[in-house]
Structures are given as structure tokens and as C-alpha cells.
């Protein structure tokens with residue numbers, strides 16, 4: 001993966017988040033404070049400025065994206081995405097391109113960070129209900145020699161389904177956990193926005209814009 005492709009993931013993500021901003025706010029309104037779409041859209045708008053201004057390698061570019069998320073996205077999402085992306089950045093080489101294995105290792109570092117910091121597990125109705133199984137699929141696929149494009153293609157549908165499945169769960173982490181049983185019946189906004197990231201990845205690998 002080269003830096004143009006890498007930046008395209010984030011441009012696609014910014015566009016998809018913007019297109020889904022009101023939907024994400026409405027999901028958050030049901031079980032949180034109605035700002036997930038607004039927060040993520042603000043963060044991603046800032047993040048893609050970093051890509052546009054980037055002249056360094058993958059590590060520098062992704063670090064700038066992380067800092068943009070940390071400084072502009074509020075709440076748990078900003079801290080989790082921002083600190084996770086710092087770990088992703090540290091895992092990437094300083095060069096302008098990396099192997100598919102190195103890219104998957106950086107996603108693994110992101111997910112490990114979100115897992116360690118957020119302390120949520122599978123089924124807790126959070127972004128990890130998308131990222132944990134997706135990470136496992138990516139790791140297993142790359143180890144088996146499958147191409148990142150094929151894996152990303154498959155994960156578009158899988159992650160959308162995993163996000164939709166959070167509707168039936170009771171939130172055990174984050175603000176929504178205070179609602180207990182009343183959190184059931186609503187898709188988790190963080191899981192939904194996370195599924196959009198995999199759509200963004202697939203579009204970038206296919207060479208399409210969102």
C-alpha cells in the first residue's frame with residue numbers, strides 16, 4: 001500500500017462519515033448524547049487536511065491524522081480513535097509504502113489499543129463489535145496469503161452485519177451502559193461508523209472514491 005492509497009482510505013472515510021452524519025447523530029441520540037456524527041465529521045475533516053498537507057511517509061501521515069482526531073473529536077470516540085491511531089502510526093514504516101502484512105499489523109495495533117484503553121469486549125455494544133472480529137479475519141487472511149483487497153471486499157458486508165447486530169445487544173461500556181436494558185433496540189453509533197471505515201478501505205483498494 002502506498003501513501004496515495006493510504007490517504008484515500010481517510011478521504012473516503014471522511015466522505016462517508018459526512019454523508020452519514022445525521023444518521024450517526026440519530027443513533028447516538030437514542031443511546032447517548034447525539035453528537036457522534038458531528039464529532040467524527042469534524043475530526044475527519046481535520047484529518048484529511050493532514051493527508052493533503054502530508055509530504056512524509058506513512059508513519060508521519062498517520063500520526064498527523066491521529067493528532068487531528070485527538071484534538072477535534074470529543075468524548076470516548078476521540079480518545080479511542082486518536083490513541084489507537086497513534087499506535088497504528090508507530091507500527092507503520094517511515095517509508096511511503098508498506099506491505100499488506102505491515103498494514104494489517106498496524107490495524108492490529110489500533111485494535112489492541114482501543115481494546116486496552118476502552119476495556120470493552122465482544123458483545124458489549126461498542127466499536128469493538130466490528131473491529132475485533134475484523135482484526136481476527138484480517139490477521140488470519142494475511143497469514144493464509146489472502147489478498148487485502150479480497151479481505152476488505154468480504155469485510156464490507158461482514159462489518160455492516162456486525163454493526164447491525166449491535167441493535168440486539170445491551171450496552172455494557174460507555175455512556176449507553178447507563179441505559180441498561182433500554183439500550184437494546186438501537187444500533188451502536190461507534191460500531192456503525194467503524195463499519196464505514198472498512199467500506200472506505202475497500203473503496204481505496206478498488207481505486208474508487210466514496
Ligand SMILES: [Mg+2]
Nearest residue numbers: 032033035036
Ligand atoms: Mg456521543
